[in-house]
Amino acid sequence: MTDTMGGLLSIAVLVGLLALVYVPLGDHMARVFMSVKHTRVEHGIYRLTGVNPDAEQSPKSYALSVVGFSLVSIAVLMAILLGQAHLPYSRDMDGMPFWTSFNTAVSFVTNTNWQSYAGESTLGFTAQMAGLAVQNFLSAAVGIAIAIAMIRGFVRSRSGSLGNFWVDLVRGTFRILLPLAFLGAVLLMAGGVIQTFTDSTMTTLAGHSQVLTGGPVASQEAIKELGNNGGGFFNANSAHPFENPNAYTNYLEIFLILVLPVSLTRTLGTMLGNRRQGLALLGAMGVLWSVSLALTTWAEAGAHSAAGQAAGAAMEGKETRFGEWASALFAVATTGTSTGAVNASHDSLTPVGGGTVLVNMMLGEIAPGGVGAGIYGILIMAILAVFICGLMVGRTPEFLGKKISARQMTYVALYTLTTPALALLGTGVAISRDSTADAMGNSGGHGFSETLYAYTSAANNNGSAFGGITVTSDFFQITLGLAMLLGRLLPIVLVLMLAGSVAEQGKVPVTAGTLPTHTPLFVGMLVGIILIMTGLTYFPALALGPIAEALA
């Protein structure tokens, strides 16, 4: 079988597997959040924390809970990272430097998992498991909770509440993420991912002895992909043989990355009682994902560059056990979601491939997007599309039966403004500093891409690194940390306020004069608006980086 046949076949099987779990998993998640019953464990947690699980929260109260929870989580995680020397299983590691711990704590709490440290040489097992892995679960559960709250805003009519954040958080963690992550970890272990509590020492061929860092990798790997976190146990992330030993685990990891964002569109359709709407949003995500995958694969597998042609393939920075196809697929999956795990060096991707994964993040990670974040991200874009195009049918725009007027547009406008502002301002400030030139791994257009990629990844809570650039200085730790924090919390607050404002409204009945939002025409329009808005925002920056490189 040729590479092309094999590559296409594996993509087809991946899509088939996702289709297989789409309905049962999507509907399961809908049931989780629509059910009024609590399990015994949940009851225990609510009693312990003093939460009244049957009380509804206003949008403001919901948002304050999210923000408060996130800030407390950052503080706790920082404490663990700073003081890990005093914790058991710390592998004799020192505490992290202050700003590195700030950056790392923000990074894991915001579901970004940007890593400005090397896991194996910085962190002990306790910090990894009780610190980072816990946030891998919670930050993903927060994302799902926000998406569910937003869906409730459209489901509810003349309502002042969006549900209960604590209940949503607990249910997302215990009923969705934990069981699936457990299953994923077992499957990964079966595939050869390690799960130990010791490092091992082995004798090399030359007779020297070498310490091989071990650890509870499989358990962390599963939630890293499933929760779209992306923070690797090892610095090499999913390119490391202990995290991702073979083609089978690679495939499983890609599946885990995509399964929740894809299935959540079903959850949306089921909760709205409008399954076609869920499919339409998935359709838009699918179109963007396919185009991005086709471009990246074409660029990576095609060996278009001079170096690539000389070598017969663009294999620089890729693992031979995965090859170009699986590396391209992984890169598109990890940047189309908010994962940020990598199984190849994105810095070494061809200009077109690297540019495409960069654009994936600039799109706002909606193809298919982060866990939960993909849903609310694409809903925001859908509202924008409805507003611009809805006027063209001669009515005050409405989406899912809710009018989109000044108040809603304010939230949507601020949401769409946030990440470009953070990414562009961060890049602009960083690039104008003399010290940045030294931090870059390359000069010229490629060096610029490294900086642009870093801030885009942080502001969009992706966490993947182009690599090349050294981001350990306080300047980068602080600015990237702020970009992650603001890039996470501002959109969430805006989304909740938006959800609250539409929950207050009654429902406008559907007539022939209503712009239908589940048709191929609308999907095309949505994709068009997403591409044009992103293109207009980032084209000048892209022109100076990947485009200039690609055309050269």
Added chain:
Amino acid sequence: MTTTTTTPGMSLGVLAAQGVQQIPQAVRKLDPRLMWRSPVMFLVWLGSIATTIAAVGDPSTFSVALAIWLWLTVIFGNLAEAVAEGRGKAQAASLRAARSDTVARLLDESGAEREVPGTALRVGDHVVVEAGQIIPGDGDVIDGIASVYESAITGESAPVIREAGGDRSAVTGGTRVLSDRIVVRITAEAGSTFLDKMIALVEGTSRRKTPNEIALSILLTSLTLVFLFAVATLAPMAAHAGAPQDLVVLIALLVCLIPTTIGALLSAIGIAGMDRLVRVNVLAMSGRAVEAAGDVSTLLLDKTGTITYGNRQATRFAPAPGVSETRLRDVARLSSLADQTPEGRSIVDLALELGADDRDLPSRAEFVEFTAQTRMSGVDLSDGTQIRKGAGSAVAQWVGSTPSADVLEIIESISRSGGTPLVIAEKDSDGTGAVLGVVQLKDVVKAGMTERFAELRAMGIRTVMITGDNALTARAIADEAGVDDFLAEATPEDKMAYIRKEQEGGRLVAMTGDGTNDAPALAAADVGVAMNSGTAAAKEAGNMVDLDSDPTKLIDIVEIGKQLLITRGALTTFSIANDVAKYFAIIPAMFVAAYPALDSLNVMGLATPQSAILSAVIFNALIIVGLIPLALRGVRFRAASATSILRRNIYVFGLGGIIVPFVGIKLIDLLVSTIPGIG
């Protein structure tokens, strides 16, 4: 729909003349306090100043040309608004002429009369107006009847009758009494009369941003901010790339990217929408009402005068068994020749249509008029034959026998179908009578209404017929007209309840009304159109007034509302889509020196970096002028489903918006590149 698609005075020639005339006004609008109202254009204004300063400091053909065209961009935007306002001002001037100082003849309680200036009148004052005098203020006629010439307000040259009591008692200040004498109770203070409101409206002085305009402005402002970030951060990025950019170039890029087209035309579109309504003789009290009209999903229409012609007409002759249709036709015609009621005349017309002879009534025939006692009318011929027509029971009594089962069946079926059966009978000279058959009288649905309702349905608008008829008749007419629902034996309370029910379901309701008892429903409806002939209470309650008092116009109003929103959406889409080409013009121009490979993005093959940037700026300015006619006229609207309207507009304004600037910028570049120092 002719009313919405063609607007008088909108030919390009006329518009061009108005444009030239308004240039001084457009320049006056450069006042920053006025510019501030549109953040997008304010930013261009700031950019123009900065560019001018830069051009003065370091003059070159390029920087001077840029400064000039940036100023022109601002002025063109102001021009759009000035032209739109100018059209209203002309109208306001003619209205003001009607308001010229009047002298009022004030009646005091004793009935004595004294002259006071019209402006001194208070609400509740009684004034006398006689033939030839101008009515000094808005009010209700409380005594007398007069013909009033209202052309100053309505443009209608035929005088109308205004009388005390009833629903035709309202008079408007500034109109002239042509005959007779009336006493008017003033209902509005000077300064807040209908005429004053109208002047303020058409002048646009009372114009406030509508909810949808605000939402759109928020979007435009956020787009502007995004581009501001993109361009501001481009400066350090460009410096890093070894291609530092001049301030004027960055400003040029920013102006090209921010949505200037829609930003410049937004207020003109709103003013023009109101203006279009004024041109079909409808006054909207607020722009909000016009927008609501586009959102309406339920129309309440009065049956009489709106859906039907309002009087019953003969539509069929149904002969009794053994009687030929020809005979029934001729006898029915004979009985009605002297009958001057609309029903009688319609019988004669129908008989003629069906081939009856156009003969006069035989001599010495005697017309028997309808009375409440006999409930019949007819003729007695000289030979002793008597013909009668009337309600079934009355005619049966006259004939002296109950009609046959067949005739009863005919009567029944006509009633069921919403018609009125008129039985025709004849008595010989010897007194033996026989029922010849039945004439079917029916309320006739106006021509074209069925098609209109089908169009509305395609647009997703439900039509509801309001009538005082019983349910049986109402259903028949509703079916024939093709309305979606009807409200039979409707009382004002019923209407109100119906409106509430619809609104609770999230629907927006529009209705027309003229009577005082319509006022609560008019106020409750999202779009309440009061007839100008109606009472002051009705006009006060509604948010629009139809000067022609034509309830059918409700449909035009909905279309104008939709057209307003479509125009806004279309130009927004066009404006955003335009940016794609501008990037392809400007970005390679900026960076081709640093990255020669970027020249392959110069797909238009523009001559030099300077000519490329200048061409994009010029296109950006000219497109505003080019779109003024569209902004003022509105995008052509046709009744269709949302999906098909959307598809069409996406192709025209979305795809068109991407393609047009590529062509336009290239053409401009061909000219600009011939200028020394640029090309």
